Amino acid sequence: MAGDKANSDVGILKEIAELLNEGTELNTVLAEVLRRLLQITGLETGWIFLIDAQGDYQLAATVELPPALSMDNFAPMCEGGCWCVDRYNDGRLNKATNIFECKRLEDAINNKSGETNGLTHHATVPLRAGNEKFGVMNVGSPNKTHFKKDELALLEAVAFQIGTAIKRIRLAQQEQELALAAERNRLARDLHDSVNQLLFSLSLTARAGTEMADTPELKDTFSYIQDLAQEAQGEMRALIWQLRPRGLENGIICALAGYAEMLNLPLETKVMGVSSLPGKVEEALWRIGQEALANCKKHSQAEIVHLTLDSARSQVEMQIQDDGAGFNFNPEKELPSLGLKSMQTRAYSLGGKLEILSKPGEGTMIIVMIPI
Incomplete structure (x- = not known):
């Protein structure tokens, strides 16, 4: 038996x-x-x-x-x-x-x-x-x-x-996360070394064409090409930042401040509590923060943005508030954009939550809370 x-x-x-x-x-x-x-x-x-x-x-x-x-x-x-x-x-x-x-x-x-x-x-x-x-x-x-x-x-x-x-x-x-980070870094380097340099060369060529053109129509065409190339360069720089944020090794606040500076977006920051965060949490805050700042730049026409990071023993809370146009937001309905859904998904994946407060003419506040 x-x-x-x-x-x-x-x-x-x-x-x-x-x-x-x-x-x-x-x-x-x-x-x-x-x-x-x-x-x-x-x-x-x-x-x-x-x-x-x-x-x-x-x-x-x-x-x-x-x-x-x-x-x-x-x-x-x-x-x-x-x-x-x-x-x-x-x-x-x-x-x-x-x-x-x-x-x-x-x-x-x-x-x-x-x-x-x-x-x-x-x-x-x-x-x-x-x-x-x-x-x-x-x-x-x-x-x-x-x-x-x-x-x-x-x-x-x-x-x-x-x-x-x-x-x-x-x-x-x-291991998967490390491999993904390495791949993002490789892609960022490739974009910087190839596409970004090509756009820079195109901008210089268009500028030279503008100076050499002998008709107003041709000058306008070269000038338009130069403007497009410079705009594409700006988009490329933002994409490279998203793939490999410079300054994240010095903390989330430095990275977001640098990203706001690149966007030419005035940013005031305030930090409370401990500054050292787990890598996964810091990465999530960076991705959520960059999406929020990009929205401020594209949609809100904000004159200034306030960023607050408050970390305690068991939770970190990040608030990003602008004084811009705001929008009609109903928390009972589905989030209105893919960017906002992505922010919410990143917070949820770490056991956190995302809150959005916004009204037309009263600006927008994004609040993300993640356990640490």
Whole structure:
């Protein structure tokens, strides 16, 4: 019998490993693995919290949560504290552990906020790879109040597999981001060395043609070509900035100030809080900021733009406000431009949010908030 049990556990670990090795999108992988683990073990409910270095948690995967926990788009799971997260953050949760009472379920029962479907307890397993920790996996079933040692050992082995997969996927994402940055830098160099130089040569040639032309019509033609070439040069410089911002190595404020100067856009800046930001966050703020400043230049006819960066322990907030024309904006409707949608997508991709405040004649304010 013991041999049959060992073979069964090995089969489970093999199947889980195959699922983990196939996936590249983290939350999708976690949801698939959690669902399969519950099917194989006969358990009914599970969820995974990913927890960052600051102790903030994110609900990354769920399977068959009772109504009391899944109501309002899983709101009871996304706010407040609980035993497993607290123990994880203070360093006391280092191995698979029985949870004799779940605080979130207990609160739901006490507040009569929804059906728990008989679920009162769960096991908690930390997700680890070596010395790195990534979060916790919780599993349980109705009326199951205790997990045996061999059940916890199996869950712990699966959790180690999940932790290793999380590390692999995140390393792969970092490599992709570095490769993308390198490709942008290469493209920026190529544009500067080839197309930008050709446009400069065209502008000089058109200027010489203007001086040498012997008829007004011909002078006007060369002058028009020179104006077009210079306008194209300006667009090219802006594109090169977007691909490889000079000054970002000195911080987001220096980069945005330099971009505003290139656009000939007066900019006042104010910085509060710490200045060092994670690379992903700084990159997102740069892309959002450049789109906002470009909109100020193209559409608002603003005389001055105010940029404020306020970073605290858990969040950075950037505000870009102009005194320009403004526009009719309804937050209940779809964003009116691709640029604004792109800004919103960048903020959302890092767990942040974007707010737009604007009225005709009263200017526009862009507010972006991203957790750090």
